[in-house]
Amino acid sequence: MFYDILVYGFIQSAALILMAFGFSLVYGVSRLPNFAHGAIYVFTGFIAWALFNTAGFPYWLSVVLSVAASGAIGVLIYYVILRRVRGMEVSEVIATYAIGLVFLEGLRYAGFRGGTYTLPVASDGVSFILDVPVDHQRLLLMVLGFAMVALIWLLTRYTRMGRALKGMAQDERAAMMLGIDSDATAAVAVALGSMLAGVAALIIFPLGSLVVEEGYKVLIYAIAVCVVGGLGSWAGTVIAAFVLGYSQYMTVAYGKPHFQMVVMLLAIIVTLIVRPSGFFGKQKQLEERV
Amino acid sequence: MTTETTHKRRERIDRGIKVRSESLYALNSFEEIAYLLTPRVMLIAAFVLMPLILSPWPYWGRVGLSVCILAMLSISFDFLANYVGLVSLGGAFFYGVGGYMAAVLNTELGLPPILSIPVATLLGAAFCTLALLPCLPLRGIYFAIVTLMYPLLMTRIIEAFDILGGTEGFRGIDGFSGFFTEQYGLILAMFIALFGLRRFVNMDGGLVIRAVKDNDQSVRASGISVTWTKAKAVFLASLTGCFAGAYYIHMYSNVGISSFALDLSIMPIAATIIGGAGTLVGPVLGAAILVPLSEFLRDFGSLRIVVYALVLTGFVVFRSEGLMNYMTRKYQQVERWVKI
Amino acid sequence: MSTHHTKEPILEIRSLSKHFGGVKAVDDVSLTVNRGDVVGIIGPNGSGKTTLINCITGFLKPTKGTVSFHGKEITGKKPHKIADMGINRTFQIMRPYYSMPAYKNLVIPLSSPRAKRVGGWRGGGKHGDRDTVAVDILEELGFERDSRVPYKMAGTLPTGYLKRLELGRCLALRPELIICDEVFSGLSASEISSLVPLIEKLNGQGITMIMIEHRLAELFRVANRVMALSYGEKVTEGAPDEVINHPKVREAYLGSEEDF
Structure with a gap:
């Protein structure tokens, strides 16, 4: 039982990292809250499903195309909507949230409901970690979750674009003076964030089935992880994902599954009340608190 | 156009009455009084006549009342967002708390609607204010996120602990005694909320609340507690929201977790932004547009939400002033073509 | 310049410090303000003047030290409570x-x-x-x-x-006490000269004042006591002409290209 918790809590944490990292990246770089995050997550899943099942593409091609599509959606959302309301935080929240609703409820209207839509797993096998059986899809999830964090870290360290992103995150005005295009960087950030959401969807959805409601859940999970870790802090996001991942797994193991969401919602509310800058983020109390 | 020399241009002149001073009017003719009163009279007349016109069609009567319910929720949102500076994404919280409170008072304690609605409004507002009290120091996006979570949390708690009727909710709540009681009770309440708040924001107490939005540090430096001021404002907003919830459940005789549903948080925002933020009347106009629209879209299921969300996005991004501000501007201006 | 010295202390600051991380914005500053005083606080930019005011008025919590008003400690009270007691401030911005x-x-x-x-x-x-x-x-x-x-x-x-x-x-x-954070800055000479009598008038009505200023000439017309700060530390305190002739003050002002 102990090892069960250890391993599956770890997997749950990796899943949370996957779900939240895109949201955290966008907010960290350009201070844009992308509330369409969950919708892009679900939408990418359905694009992959449609390409694979309806258009009959090979699965790998469907994956590549759907992730590319999620990036394109991100760019569109930035240029059509976010750019015009940038700086007005609340408008950003409302506009992206509304666009998310359009995607999710649009899918529902188009008839995508119920548990009949599934994505294939990458491999069927089962391995044992610490004597606990883990199927290969979850193994992939674990590996990819951390690979993605590592990749973003390398990207921000060793590529020009990545350094521009990091510069924007630290001091937008200074970065602009050094000739970094604020719009282009933000668009890239939103696109990257959306693609991360897409990748997360393609790894996590095969474990269950494609449902529209996941979109709302993923958004809340992403917000919970980012708020607890400190909005915009990447290291905080990873630590918070572990804290929340394990506590979620424990509530499922010892309580009702209903409590899973209660834990996340309470985590958000309590964190914002007690320490709005997050438990693991940098201290910027004065900004968000009076 | 610079290619052709145009010989006419459109001239916009502010009407005399507004030019005289920014906030003080000198009324000295019936014309000016009529000019000021016409829009107000039109609004009141529309709502007073509505039940009389709709009485042969009870279904549309209910739709008319839904306009009032949404209008109250939107007024509550507009007041908090644009006069206090607290953008709440959780209007459903007020609504649901009011609804459940009234349901408990009615079914468990047997209070008739005439008592359960006001008591639920007061108790519900007190509960909402207390629940939001720790969040009041938060600003901007942080307050928005935390308020978005409150109604969701209520739903999940009711489900998880199976309290307050669980997923079933309460049924068999007393209705109103007649069509016109139901209609005019709500319309009256909406007018009280609308005109009451409009008057309040220009009174000294209201000015203090608006000052918090402008500059909370100055309010602090004036020896006034910002948190206490915000709490009072939240109480006023929750009164309006809780009343709407309490009234609604008596209209339909049941309440369930859908009272905390997301659309109830989104629709007031949409109505406010479409109608015109910061006017308090705008939200009523927005509600009067959105509710009938959603009735026509009822057969299309979730397409309804898609349409709202698109309209909302469009207004946020492209016409953020809303209809009311636009119309006010046009009403106060005279336009004419002038030869050059 | 006000002349009535009843010598009744109204505000006492004892070894007040405010640190931001490793930066000592205000370091061990003590000051007593008597009723009816007009006390000037001078110092180059970044010497901790505004931080000191923020600590007195409750907008910041001091790291160490105490502030008392009429002998009652007010350290760390909320800003609106302090304002409610009669210590009122203006903002630089x-x-x-x-x-x-x-x-x-x-x-x-x-x-x-x-x-x-x-x-x-x-x-x-x-x-x-x-x-x-x-x-x-x-x-x-x-x-x-x-x-x-x-x-x-x-x-x-x-x-x-x-x-x-x-x-x-x-x-x-x-x-009872007004703390002015650079009321003269950003004003033209004629605007200042119309403000000075106003300050004198308010002081004449019995209002004690603390004034943070860069405009030393105008400040010295109204202040009866001046404290100089540099890098968060108190350099000296005394009558205006004593302070301005203090070698460290001259150094701080002339060394950095501050305007007089």
């Missing part, structure tokens, strides 16, 4: 309520618990009467009563009027 007319800006402090309690304003401060009282106060501060200036939106007023509006917010609270 003016903070009017931009969306309201100038006179309505004063209705807010006039509605505060302190104004209701000790204000003694005409009409008992009921709704409607506050407007008249507000215009009275503005008139005292040099807003022409019959012009449109008091009724203009605060956002459209020039700097000189905004500074007076800041003072007005303090006056509406019937303060």
